[in-house]
Amino acid sequence: MKHTLRQVFRSGKFVTGFIIFSAILLTVIFYPMIIRDDPLQIIGQGTFFPPGIYVNIADSMSSTRYILNLDDAAAKRIASKLNDADREAIREWLVGAGIPEGDIDIANTESLLGLWVSNYDTTVRIPGMTNADRNYYIRLNRSLDGLLSEEGVTIAATNPDTNALEATGTVELTEYANIREVANVRILPLGTDNFGRDVLTQLVTATGVSLRIGFVAGLIATLIGLVLGLVSGYIGGVVDDVILFITNLFTVIPGFILLVLISFSIGQEQRGAFVIAVVIGLTSWVWTTRAVRAQVISLRNRDHVNLSKLSGHSIAHIIIRDVLPYIASYVIMAFILQISSAILAEAALSILGLGPRTTDVPTLGLMMNWALIYQAHILGKWWAYLPIILVIALIAFSLNLMNTGLDQVFNPALRD
Amino acid sequence: MKGYRRYFANKLIWFFITLVVAFILNFTLPRLMPGDPVAAIVSRMAQGMSNATGVQAIYEQYTELFGINRPIHEQFFIYVSNALRGDFGYSISQYPRTVADVIRSSIFWTIGLQLPAIIVGWILGNALGALAAYRRGTFDRVLLPASLFVSSIPAFGMAVILLVIFGVSLQWLPTSGGYGYDLIPNLSWNFIWSVIVHYQLPFWTLVLITIGGQAIGMRSMSIYELNADYVKYSRFMGIKDNQIVRYVFRNAMLPQITGLALALGTMVFGAVVAEVVFSYPGLGSTILTASLGQDYPLLSATTLIISIMVLVANFSIEIIYGFLDPRIKAAQAD
Numbered sequence: 013m014k015h016t017l018r019q020v021f022r023s024g025k026f027v028t029g030f031i032i033f034s035a036i037l038l039t040v041i042f043y044p045m046i047i048r049d050d051p052l053q054i055i056g057q058g059t060f061f062p063p064g065i066y067v068n069i070a071d072s073m074s075s076t077r078y079i080l081n082l083d084d085a086a087a088k089r090i091a092s093k094l095n096d097a098d099r100e101a102i103r104e105w106l107v108g109a110g111i112p113e114g115d116i117d118i119a120n121t122e123s124l125l126g127l128w129v130s131n132y133d134t135t136v137r138i139p140g141m142t143n144a145d146r147n148y149y150i151r152l153n154r155s156l157d158g159l160l161s162e163e164g165v166t167i168a169a170t171n172p173d174t175n176a177l178e179a180t181g182t183v184e185l186t187e188y189a190n191i192r193e194v195a196n197v198r199i200l201p202l203g204t205d206n207f208g209r210d211v212l213t214q215l216v217t218a219t220g221v222s223l224r225i226g227f228v229a230g231l232i233a234t235l236i237g238l239v240l241g242l243v244s245g246y247i248g249g250v251v252d253d254v255i256l257f258i259t260n261l262f263t264v265i266p267g268f269i270l271l272v273l274i275s276f277s278i279g280q281e282q283r284g285a286f287v288i289a290v291v292i293g294l295t296s297w298v299w300t301t302r303a304v305r306a307q308v309i310s311l312r313n314r315d316h317v318n319l320s321k322l323s324g325h326s327i328a329h330i331i332i333r334d335v336l337p338y339i340a341s342y343v344i345m346a347f348i349l350q351i352s353s354a355i356l357a358e359a360a361l362s363i364l365g366l367g368p369r370t371t372d373v374p375t376l377g378l379m380m381n382w383a384l385i386y387q388a389h390i391l392g393k394w395w396a397y398l399p400i401i402l403v404i405a406l407i408a409f410s411l412n413l414m415n416t417g418l419d420q421v422f423n424p425a426l427r428d
Numbered sequence: 429m430k431g432y433r434r435y436f437a438n439k440l441i442w443f444f445i446t447l448v449v450a451f452i453l454n455f456t457l458p459r460l461m462p463g464d465p466v467a468a469i470v471s472r473m474a475q476g477m478s479n480a481t482g483v484q485a486i487y488e489q490y491t492e493l494f495g496i497n498r499p500i501h502e503q504f505f506i507y508v509s510n511a512l513r514g515d516f517g518y519s520i521s522q523y524p525r526t527v528a529d530v531i532r533s534s535i536f537w538t539i540g541l542q543l544p545a546i547i548v549g550w551i552l553g554n555a556l557g558a559l560a561a562y563r564r565g566t567f568d569r570v571l572l573p574a575s576l577f578v579s580s581i582p583a584f585g586m587a588v589i590l591l592v593i594f595g596v597s598l599q600w601l602p603t604s605g606g607y608g609y610d611l612i613p614n615l616s617w618n619f620i621w622s623v624i625v626h627y628q629l630p631f632w633t634l635v636l637i638t639i640g641g642q643a644i645g646m647r648s649m650s651i652y653e654l655n656a657d658y659v660k661y662s663r664f665m666g667i668k669d670n671q672i673v674r675y676v677f678r679n680a681m682l683p684q685i686t687g688l689a690l691a692l693g694t695m696v697f698g699a700v701v702a703e704v705v706f707s708y709p710g711l712g713s714t715i716l717t718a719s720l721g722q723d724y725p726l727l728s729a730t731t732l733i734i735s736i737m738v739l740v741a742n743f744s745i746e747i748i749y750g751f752l753d754p755r756i757k758a759a760q761a762d
Contacts (some may be wrong), residue, residue, distance in 0.1 A: 266693025397691035401585035
């Protein structure tokens with residue numbers, strides 16, 4: 013046993029897979045201990061906020077102000093409002109409005125904005141301009157307002173008595189707030205999803221739930237497969253014929269058909285994550301049965317098993333002491349593969365609209381389903397779908413690697 | 429020829445048994461669920477359906493079709509005879525279309541997409557895997573982890589990634605549908621071109637998915653065969669390398685063909701889900717419509733059709749296998 017373990021951990025593939033899988037597992041365990049937010053709480057009012065650090069504006073205005081004289085501050089401010097595409101668009105408008113092309117220098121912000129401010133007029137119709145373009149220029153014009161000004165921003169409040177706006181202070185352009193002194197800062201490393209929920213927190217919880225689904229389904233499938241395979245292979249006769257017949261049937265009739273049919277019949281209200289896991293487990297034991305049966309048949313007539321029979325040991329004793337140890341490696345490998353295929357099955361079911369009900373827990377499949385329904389992939393909101401695909405692929409990849417590593421340890425013929 | 433006849437007869441009988449069991453499962457599973465299936469269907473209709481005429485028609489048809497008051501074996505024969513005539517009743521979500529009509533309009537898209545994609549992916553994957561086993565070295569060292577990772581990406585993930593790269597970022601190909609929204613299916617050049625363009629992303633997604641798994645399988649089979657005694661013996665005999673390679677790959681191919689037959693179900697599942705990502709008008713999207721619209725008749729008929737497709741494909745693979753496997757050829761000589 014010790015020897016086998018040492019051999020297994022010397023396999024590079026197994027170790028790589030093991031490290032990736034452990035990293036995922038540790039994240040799932042420790043992340044909720046550090047960040048205790050409710051994964052399903054809707055925090056964002058709106059859909060798909062991009063990843064980043066969200067700083068409360070009112071809090072940052074009232075926190076201590078520090079003056080930093082940074083040379084590139086003005087340039088950065090302009091660049092964030094006026095990128096190269098905008099400059100090009102301004103040039104196009106000006107040319108369309110009849111300004112000679114030689115006068116326009118899009119690299120010189122000051123002269124460009126000067127020309128723009130003195131010439132732009134929303135009522136001017138440029139030939140060939142669509143309504144969307146018109147709206148774009150109106151928005152651009154609004155955002156450019158006061159871009160070159162070096163004055164600070166005045167803060168005003170409504171006077172409750174007179175209802176008039178009164179200046180209560182100014183914010184200079186050189187003033188900075190220390191983000192650590194701002195009372196309300198929320199880090200959303202992966203932004204929010206279509207409901208306005210924190211994607212990262214939800215993703216970690218979903219990974220945990222999906223792993224549990226994989227584990228439960230894998231356990232059920234492996235247990236059924238192991239028992240059927242042992243019984244069929246060891247006892248033989250009519251029992252073997254019956255089990256083999258059923259197994260052959262379900263290798264040909266796709267398991268996913270049963271999965272889809274059963275999930276649909278159960279109905280949305282009854283479909284919890286656990287129920288889905290059980291259904292997946294009940295429809296995917298075929299492979300394990302086949303593998304275990306084949307192994308047991310080749311073991312059945314080995315000398316040590318015969319010796320055990322002659323010694324009068326019970327069937328249970330023979331199976332546990334003389335057969336199981338020899339097929340343990342196969343069973344573990346089958347179990348590992350079952351986990352990864354169950355996680356994939358849950359995800360695929362959810363995308364077909366047959367996943368667990370949505371209100372209790374997130375799963376990787378449900379998150380993917382929502383991202384697809386709200387077209388995150390078409391809208392370019394990568395944080396809502398890419399991390400999920402990546403996590404699913406990494407889980408499957410690490411389990412496959414571990415499996416390949418084990419396979420090479422236990423089947424020397426495959427070794428490189 | 430006698431041995432062949434027995435082999436084919438055996439496969440044919442097996443095909444019919446599985447077909448019957450698929451039918452029985454499709455019939456029984458809904459009935460095993462707690463409660464009265466017709467009542468359950470009607471209660472679901474009440475949630476998802478606004479068309480009262482539709483509800484009425486379906487209720488009547490389903491009491492008739494399920495014939496709840498009749499004995500169970502009689503119900504089964506009614507179901508079978510209706511299904512054999514291609515009568516699956518009305519679709520709940522798309523009333524007054526019949527289920528047969530909905531399926532007829534989507535089945536060719538699915539077959540046209542999945543059959544070529546799986547075949548091309550299988551051939552490419554096997555070629556790559558064989559090459560990796562034969563060449564070894566860097567080619568192999570790069571290819572194995574790469575195909576392991578690629579085959580770990582679920583079909584829908586691959587679909588989304590390709591869609592984002594080629595459909596959204598580069599805008600080379602359309603992102604959804606089987607043809608342009610502005611077109612009506614006809615035989616004009618314009619329409620055919622639109623179908624071809626829309627075909628590319630789903631097709632290559634399925635090919636890529638298939639390649640990964642097949643390449644890994646073929647590689648380990650070929651390595652196994654290359655280490656076999658007959659290879660060493662042939663080398664000692666001075667048989668040319670080209671000839672040996674041909675033997676090796678022929679032997680390694682056989683389990684790959686069986687592997688294809690066994691993996692077919694999983695592949696079709698992946699493909700069905702990938703169809704949903706591309707809103708391809710095939711059976712995958714039909715399952716989604718059915719499950720969103722709580723459309724029992726449609727879902728049940730779609731799963732039945734997919735099982736039959738998989739069973740037929742499986743049967744064909746086994747027939748081809750019969751011609752290729754030298755052991756079956758040898759049995760024929762007896």
